[in-house]
């Protein structure tokens with residue numbers, strides 16, 4: 434996949450809106466100063482830890498020590514994921530109690546139903562993960578679907594809006610109808626790893642009219658926590674004949 438430069442009318446309007454109404458930090462709503470600051474104020478930016486090497490070659494978990502090469506982490510050695518590789522743009526601490534600007538912004542987006550965050554967050558993710566994305570030969574982007582009930586409540590699928598920005602940036606089509614979530618699952622946030630896997634088992638199905646045989650799919654989600662959801666989606670896609678599945682998320686919850 435190759436990053437393609439395109440500016441359309443909506444980008445030009447963004448610039449005009451920013452000029453008329455100087456942008457506020459998407460996390461803390463404070464004023465943004467300086468020309469190069471984008472989307473976050475300096476204080477919030479300084480807390481956002483971008484995913485960097487060394488990391489697990491499969492699940493993309495960053496290793497805390499700064500030195501050494503990428504390698505496979507203990508979790509992936511023990512249980513090989515169903516996808517080939519996963520990467521995230523940035524990390525936040527997994528403990529629910531920990532305040533963090535990236536968690537704040539993800540919560541605003543998902544639970545505060547702030548649909549306008551889809552574009553900036555999707556762009557950060559698309560451009561920030563260029564190293565990973567440019568090596569892929571993905572020919573289809575699939576967002577992790579929501580159950581119809583949750584979609585009605587939220588009004589939008591947060592993963593689809595992120596996926597659309599990746600699609601625009603790399604010129605690869607996105608299809609939100611390939612995967613369907615037919616089992617309504619309990620919220621995952623409080624569940625331990627094993628329960629998360631059980632919770633999503635059999636939750637997804639391929640749309641009966643879609644064929645994905647021999648395709649290489651980039652699966653997009655908002656947050657990677659245990660990997661249970663994207664692993665289950667990958668399993669569903671692979672059983673339908675998909676050649677390889679790669680995963681991209683905006684955030685990664687880490688210990």
Ligand SMILES: [Zn+2]
Pocket residue numbers: 458459460461462463473474475476477478534
């Ligand atoms: Zn801020």
Ligand SMILES: [Zn+2]
Pocket residue numbers: 489490491492493494505506507508509510
């Ligand atoms: Zn791993």
